Amino acid sequence: MSDSDDVNSWRVGVDIGGTFTDVVLWNGRDDAFFVDKLLTSTDDPSRSVVDGIRxxxxxxxxxxxxxxxxxxGTTLVANALIERKGVKTALLTTRGFKDVLEIGREWRYDLFDLEIxxxxxxxxRHLRAEIDERIDAHGxxxxxxxxxxxxPIVDKLVALGVRSVGVCLLHAYLNGEHERAVAQLVRERHPSVALSLSAEVSPELGEYERTSTTVANAYVHPLFRDYVERLTAALIELGCQRELLLVLSDGRLVRATTATRFPVRLVQSGPAAGAEAARLFGELAQVDDVLCFDMGGTTAKACLIADGQPEHTAQFEVxxxxxxxxxSGLPLQIPxxxxxxxxxxxxxxxxVDRRGLIQVGPDSAGADPGPACxxxxxxxxxxTDCDLVLGYLDANAFLGGRMQLDEHAARDAISxxxxxxxxxxxxxxxxGVHETVTANMAQAATIHxxxxxxxVTRYAMLPIGGAGPVHACGMAAKMNINQLICPTSAGxxxxxxxxxxxxxxxxxxxxPMRLHDLDFASVAKILADMESEASALVAETGVDIASVERRCLAMMRYVGQGYEIATPIDLGAVASSDSAVIEAAFARAYEARYGRTENMPVEILSWRIIVEGPRSALADRLRARGTETELDASPRTHRAVWFGESYVxxxxxxxxxxxxxxxxxxxxIIEETESTTVLPPTFQLVVDAxxxxRLSALTGEPLG
Incomplete structure (x- = not known):
């Protein structure tokens, strides 16, 4: 069925979750979609990827x-860090700093728990080595x-079985000369050893965070590299000759070669793509403020999308x-x-816990063996077993009928x-399980x-993931959210x-520098180098560099504060050495976050450059989908569903x-192959353009 008009217009998106692997094939010339959802092959996730694409x-x-x-998008990096299944890794650092990873920030995440x-x-500790060298705070x-x-230090570490080395020397974010020299020596003596330099992985302030990020990158580097090579070979065997693209934790795409250098930046790869999907569906629904609620087989996540854009951060924890x-986790300095x-x-x-209360998680049955059903x-x-017993899921229609569920096994397990x-x-x-998990999610999302x-009551909830639409209305009701958007293919x-x-x-x-002492010539050179680096990584994927958008952010705060905020900066202000324009931009960003400004000097800690290619035409294709008028919209069946106190x-x-x-x-109940939407008696819906x-609580204003 291939013809010259369709050649090279097909794109595949693949998301590996803890339970299911989702595959979507899209013809970029129209709105043709082909979807597959299959259990993740936990022993080798690349196998389910290839099977789904096939x-x-x-x-x-x-x-x-x-x-x-x-x-x-993959959970491989996150799982390796959570389950401690990376490779044997060493750290080379400046003398006196080998215990940074244990000292941390020297603050307790729970003041009242003496045994946290x-x-x-x-x-x-025995794989952390100190080096005599020193670079000062000015580089x-x-x-x-x-x-x-x-x-001899490196030789000893390799003899101990080390496969990857993280190099994090003091103030290397200002001058990476020593780190690069160490890397050259390691490559010459032990070319098979993987290397991660803090000057490349995380050239940011914060000794603990920078070291943690560099070590995490080193820990998963060989594992991720081998996975990408194995997957690439399997795709070539399948006939897919084009280069693999991977999703970063900020929702952006890069070549596999770039991702392999910085695997730690993929720690939230799949969920970030979910947030991008929520942005897309919010755009199609013409709703700018959305709470993305993503509930899959293993975890549930929430993300706030304000004014049509997901919230971003440069600090993460895993x-x-x-x-x-x-x-209580490992800090990562990644976008x-x-x-x-x-x-x-x-x-x-x-x-049932020791207090006689229902507890859900954190452990999961995953894909193998999976739920009892x-x-x-x-x-x-x-x-899932509880949702099946309550009638929210159909034992004969799961995954469009391709997977039969055993309700008797679910009932036996619950009993x-x-x-x-x-x-x-x-x-x-x-x-009780359904209510417990829904209430816990509502509370956590509200606090967030x-x-x-x-x-958040001003936001519309947008549920995605296989289980998201099942729990969405109950969660929205507990959060006093009256409006929901349930997109097609949410699963x-x-x-x-x-x-x-x-x-x-x-x-x-x-x-780092105070705003009014800013050396604009130095900043302009830093930004030019950053833009050149980012542009090269984008251009090597085949993107026309003339079509890219460039944005600049400065991480700023008032002098003496402990936390900074991202401030959009007009590059023209840097070129014209206009500190007043930069200070005004910071005042706007600070007031938007905290509702006030201060009469205090301002400082800049770091700069960020984003080079972004054009988005695909997917939004336009989905918006232009044809209207079917001859469909039979009557119920295909009826079944008993539990709402509160009894089956209805x-x-x-x-x-x-x-x-x-x-x-x-x-x-x-509204069913599709990948997910099911539960509409309680207290809600109504309209199908939009x-x-x-578009769901709304009967006490709220309908969206349609």
């Missing part, structure tokens, strides 16, 4: 060589580097010792979409581990918004988001049969 290109009747690009758990460093060399001292406790984990996923295991050997109840210990019915136990001074939204994301790269450099006979609709402008009042389901 399935969709076969369904489309095309060949592998017709695919213009494969865009991939702190993250164990990725590099044990000048105080003590030269002795490579003759470094050589592998927390205490769930939801900021400061990322500002999202948080707010709860459990569909595969999260429910149990998958019939793959798990006997413990999960959120044994929840209902019998609590002396309640199976349905009451299942409802409050911490950013945002009234594979992250893969859809990848097809919309731009090829882009962000570069940051520390250059509820109509079940096929999502594909709903017409634009159609309205429904709850209760109702973009085929979104």
């Amino acid at each position: 399935n969709v290109i076969h369904a489309a009747g095309i060949r592998g060589q017709d695919v213009a690009s494969v865009i991939h 758990d702190v993250p164990t460093p990725l590099v044990p 000048a060399v105080l003590e030269p580097l002795s490579l003759t001292q470094v050589a 592998a927390r010792e205490t769930r939801f406790a900021e400061g 990322a979409i500002d999202m948080i984990e707010i709860g459990a996923g569909g595969g999260s295991i429910a149990r 998958y019939g793959r050997g798990n006997e413990f109840p999960t959120v 044994k581990h929840l209902a019998t210990p609590l002396n309640i019915s199976v349905e009451e136990a299942a409802w 918004a409050i911490e950013r001074a945002i009234d 594979v939204a992250s893969a859809v988001g990848m097809l919309s994301a731009p090829i882009s790269f962000e570069v940051g450099r520390a250059a 006979e509820t109509p079940v609709y096929s999502r594909a049969q709903l017409r634009r402008g159609q309205t429904l009042a709850g209760p109702a 973009a085929l979104n389901l």
Whole structure:
């Protein structure tokens, strides 16, 4: 079915989750989509990626060589850090700084817990080596580097089985000369050893954060490199000859070669694509302020999208010792979409704790064995098992009927581990799990918004992920959110988001200085170098450099403050040495965040340059989808669904049969292959022009 008009117009988005791998094939010349959702092959995730791509290109009747690009998001990096499955890694640092990873910030994330758990460093103390050298806070060399001292240290570390080395020397963010010399020596003596330099990975202020980021990059570098090489070879065998693109934690796309240099920047790869999808669907619905609620098989995450753009951050944390406790994980200085984990996923295991209360997660049944209803050997109840018993899921229609669920196994698991210990019915136990996980997510998302001074009740909730639309209305009601947008293909939204994301790269450099002492000539050179670096990485993917957009941010604060905020800066102000324009930009950003400004001197800690290529035409293609007028929009069946205290006979609709402008009042179930939307009796919906389901609480103002 391939022809010359369709050659190289097909793009594939692939998202690997803890439970499912989602694959979406899109023909860039129209709105043709082919979707597959399959269990993740946990022993080798690349296998499910290749199987899914093979399935969709076969369904489309095309060949592998017709695919213009494969865009991939993966949890490989995050899982390696969380599960401590990276390679044996060493750290080379300035004398006196080998214990930075253990000293940390010297503050407790819980003041009242005398036995808090702190993250164990990725590099044990015996693999941290100190070097005699010193660069001062201005980038000048105080003590030269002795490579003759470094050589035996490196030889000893390699003899101990070290496969990757992180190099983090004091003030290398201002002068990376010593780090580069060390790297050259290691490459000459041990070319197979992977290297990560802080001057390249994280040239930012913050000794602990910079070291942590560099070590994390080194820890996963060989693992990720081998995975990309294995996947690339499998794609070539499938006929996909074009280079693999990967999604960064900030939702941007880069070449696989770039991602392999900085794998730590992919720690939130898949969820970031979900936020990009929420931005896209919000744009199609013409709603600027959206709370993205992404609930998959393993975890649930939330992200605030204000004025049509996801919130971003340059500080991130992974592998927390205490769930939801900021400061209990490994800090990473990487550009990322500002999202948080707010709860459990569909595969999260429910149990009765020591207090006799229902607890959900944090452990998950994952893809293997999966929930009890998958019939793959798990006997413990999960959120999915409870949703099945409550009637929200159809045992015969899961994944469009391709996967049969075992309701009896789900009931047995709930009865044994929840209902019998609590002396309640199976349905009451299942409802308790559903309510517990929904309430926990609502509370965490509300706190996330409050911490950013945002009234989330003004936002529309946009649920994605396989389980998101199941829990969305209950969560929205608990947060006093009256409006929801349920897009098509919500269950594979992250893969859809990848097809919309731009090829882009962000570069940051520390250059601390008070604003009124700013050396504009020096700053202009720094920014020019940063722009050149970012532009080269974007251009090597084939993007026409004349079509890119360049943006500049400065991380600024009042002198004496402990935290900075990102401030958009007009590059013309730097060129004209206009500090007043820069200070006014900071005042606007500060007032927008805190509602006031201060009469205090201002300082700049670092600069960031973003070079971004054009987005794909996906939004335009989705907006132009044709209108079907002859569809049968009546319920395809009815089934008993639990709402609060009892089962209610509820109509079940096929999502594909709903017409634009159609309205429904709850209760109702709307099913599509990848997800199910639950419409309680207290909600109503209308299908908008973009085929979104626009849900509203009956006490609220309908969106349609």
